[in-house]
Amino acid sequence: MRKDFEPLGVWAPLAAVGWNLLTAFVLYFLARLVYLVENWSYFVPNLSWGHLMEMLAGGMVFDVSAVMVTNVPYIVMMLLPLQMKETALWQRVCRALFMAVNGVALAANLCDAVYFRFTMRRTTTTVFSEFANEDNLLGIFLTETLNHAYLLVVFLLLMWGAWRLYRTTGIKGTEYRWWHYDVATLLSLLLLAPFVVAGIRGGFATAVRPITISNANQYVDRPMEAALVLNTPFSLYRTIGKAVFVVPGYYRSEAEMAAVYSPLHVPQDSVAARSPFAKPHSRLKNVVVLIVESFGREYIGALNRTLDDGRYRGYTPFVDSLIAKSITFKYSFCNGRKSIDGMPSVLSSIPMFVEPFFLTPASMNHVGGIAALLGAEGYETAFFHGAQRGSMGFQAFARSTGFRHYYGREDFNDDERFDGDADFDGMWAIWDEPFLQYYAAKMSEMKEPFMTAVFTASSHHPYVVPEKYKEVFPEEGIIMHKCIRYTDMALRKFFETASRQPWYHNTIFVLTSDHTNMSDHLEYQTDLGGFASPIIIYEPGNADFRPEVQDKIAQQIDIMPTLMGMLNYHKPYVAFGIDLLATPAEETWAVNYLNGIYQYVKHGHVLQFDGQQTKAVYALTDSLMQQNLLGRVPQQQRMERELKAIIQQYMERMVQDRLQP
Numbered sequence: 001m002r003k004d005f006e007p008l009g010v011w012a013p014l015a016a017v018g019w020n021l022l023t024a025f026v027l028y029f030l031a032r033l034v035y036l037v038e039n040w041s042y043f044v045p046n047l048s049w050g051h052l053m054e055m056l057a058g059g060m061v062f063d064v065s066a067v068m069v070t071n072v073p074y075i076v077m078m079l080l081p082l083q084m085k086e087t088a089l090w091q092r093v094c095r096a097l098f099m100a101v102n103g104v105a106l107a108a109n110l111c112d113a114v115y116f117r118f119t120m121r122r123t124t125t126t127v128f129s130e131f132a133n134e135d136n137l138l139g140i141f142l143t144e145t146l147n148h149a150y151l152l153v154v155f156l157l158l159m160w161g162a163w164r165l166y167r168t169t170g171i172k173g174t175e176y177r178w179w180h181y182d183v184a185t186l187l188s189l190l191l192l193a194p195f196v197v198a199g200i201r202g203g204f205a206t207a208v209r210p211i212t213i214s215n216a217n218q219y220v221d222r223p224m225e226a227a228l229v230l231n232t233p234f235s236l237y238r239t240i241g242k243a244v245f246v247v248p249g250y251y252r253s254e255a256e257m258a259a260v261y262s263p264l265h266v267p268q269d270s271v272a273a274r275s276p277f278a279k280p281h282s283r284l285k286n287v288v289v290l291i292v293e294s295f296g297r298e299y300i301g302a303l304n305r306t307l308d309d310g311r312y313r314g315y316t317p318f319v320d321s322l323i324a325k326s327i328t329f330k331y332s333f334c335n336g337r338k339s340i341d342g343m344p345s346v347l348s349s350i351p352m353f354v355e356p357f358f359l360t361p362a363s364m365n366h367v368g369g370i371a372a373l374l375g376a377e378g379y380e381t382a383f384f385h386g387a388q389r390g391s392m393g394f395q396a397f398a399r400s401t402g403f404r405h406y407y408g409r410e411d412f413n414d415d416e417r418f419d420g421d422a423d424f425d426g427m428w429a430i431w432d433e434p435f436l437q438y439y440a441a442k443m444s445e446m447k448e449p450f451m452t453a454v455f456t457a458s459s460h461h462p463y464v465v466p467e468k469y470k471e472v473f474p475e476e477g478i479i480m481h482k483c484i485r486y487t488d489m490a491l492r493k494f495f496e497t498a499s500r501q502p503w504y505h506n507t508i509f510v511l512t513s514d515h516t517n518m519s520d521h522l523e524y525q526t527d528l529g530g531f532a533s534p535i536i537i538y539e540p541g542n543a544d545f546r547p548e549v550q551d552k553i554a555q556q557i558d559i560m561p562t563l564m565g566m567l568n569y570h571k572p573y574v575a576f577g578i579d580l581l582a583t584p585a586e587e588t589w590a591v592n593y594l595n596g597i598y599q600y601v602k603h604g605h606v607l608q609f610d611g612q613q614t615k616a617v618y619a620l621t622d623s624l625m626q627q628n629l630l631g632r633v634p635q636q637q638r639m640e641r642e643l644k645a646i647i648q649q650y651m652e653r654m655v656q657d658r659l660q661p
Helices: 006-038 049-070 072-079 088-119 126-130 137-147 149-165 178-201 213-219 223-229 232-237 254-258 269-274 317-323 339-348 370-375 391-400 409-414 432-443 481-498 556-566 636-655
Strands: 286-292 327-333 380-385 405-407 450-455 507-513 535-538 548-555 590-594 597-602 605-609 614-619
Touching: 006 049, 006 072, 006 088, 006 149, 006 178, 006 223, 049 072, 049 088, 049 178, 049 213, 049 223, 049 232, 072 088, 072 178, 088 149, 088 232, 213 223, 223 597, 254 636, 286 339, 286 370, 286 481, 317 481, 317 535, 327 590, 339 370, 339 391, 339 450, 339 507, 339 556, 370 380, 370 450, 370 556, 380 391, 380 432, 391 405, 405 432, 409 432, 432 450, 432 481, 507 556, 535 556, 548 556, 548 590, 597 636, 605 636, 614 636
Parallel strands: 286 450, 286 507, 327 548, 380 405, 380 450
Antiparallel strands: 327 535, 507 535, 590 597, 597 605, 605 614
């Protein structure tokens, strides 16, 4: 054993601990630089040297906290006033513990550098619930390791460096009195304890509360940048067992709050009187909702005519043609960045605030949705997802929100009309083309009226297409584009099949995405651009249906109330969105949550609010979000009042189980 700190005698353990904690701190810092480089295109807009230094300095606060929390057992083992621990074996155990703990932390930070582009935030403990039912995680991890082998090299180099830099106490065999050693190590432990506590809390002052994820926003100009300030171990342990929904006190009474905003939708008496639901023997419309994996608005040429100086054609020729026959919206957004966010938003009009709704205790509330409302009126309801049952928690979600049937990979395999697992992509689910054909076939067996939803899977990691299409859809642009072309083709074939079915002209179709994905345009890499998803409404059998791109703001949570409006639904229900087709353009809005910041889009602007105060306001036409108009927009106070009402309504209804009228 090397006598690294032998000249310090009985104070050598304290010196060794300090040196090794500094090494751990350097690992976090270097991992943050890798995080920055890996996602450079997301952080570089408007990034100045001074602001980068501010974020890196802020990151040190969170790194100190994470280093102290994760290394408490190591610190105690090194500074226990026990003479017996000055042995080679004890020192080896301490060294192994230090390397293991900080190796896991380093790996988590490096893995999250890859995951960021999908979520635009640091990973929290809900990730364990989100993927609890997946049996392909090892394959995904190995695939991504191969795709990012350079990060594995970085990991190994940094761990080798940490091993080489590690220092032991080195006092075995030196002459000193053992009671001196006991006193010195005890004093070292007592002296270091307040520094450890202060590091964990984020400061020494008694007024300083333990820092949380939201504290990262004091160092950033954009919510997305909070991910760079934070580190993954901190984000994980700070969300263990935490209350997700905290009711703010913006409004003192329900009446005061409801006067500004209420999610309770009560149809007018005139609507209820003429509703087909109230008339026996009325032919009710079918509803088909297609939630297309990662199908961001960026990929759709028809919604991006100004990109690349008008030369952009996108990767969705069929969806472009569908838009020409549909109603869609100039500004449309998703309400979350994960698949588990998209399902409640689209089908139950519940946005993602703080954490994915179905991964929180509030998921045990009485929850409704399109399927529950229409199922109560005699609709046959079914949810389709080409993965194994239980994947992503979608089966539990479907059942809890009123879907009577669930069809997954096992059901597809049991249908002799199809090729079973020969059409499995080997990672996630059945390829989109065959599964959408299965979807169409199963709907033709359902009794009308029916309400169904399908969640596709192919336009996703690991970004491959079926072997027979590799020449048809070759690599182009970014790795995602060929998958988008494949899924667009699958959608075309689905609609071709559906158009030959007797139920087709009596159906309202809605096409949207669960969230966005990889991007190669700066407009879609901003805090708001990362939420840009299409919302396309198509009603082929309605002679009065007028296709257009409406100059409105739309969001996923608007889909449910818009469909209820189109169907002339006649009963009260709770939905956090609005009926887009019955709301004037100036009153449409969207909201989402990113790294502790609520983004509220209305009145031609984007307001960013941290729960206490507005941090920034941008013009909606400022696509790169470069000019902060804080304090210079007349609508700012009105937007703040409206957003506060939305937040408080959401939080109150979550904790009070009031998601139904």
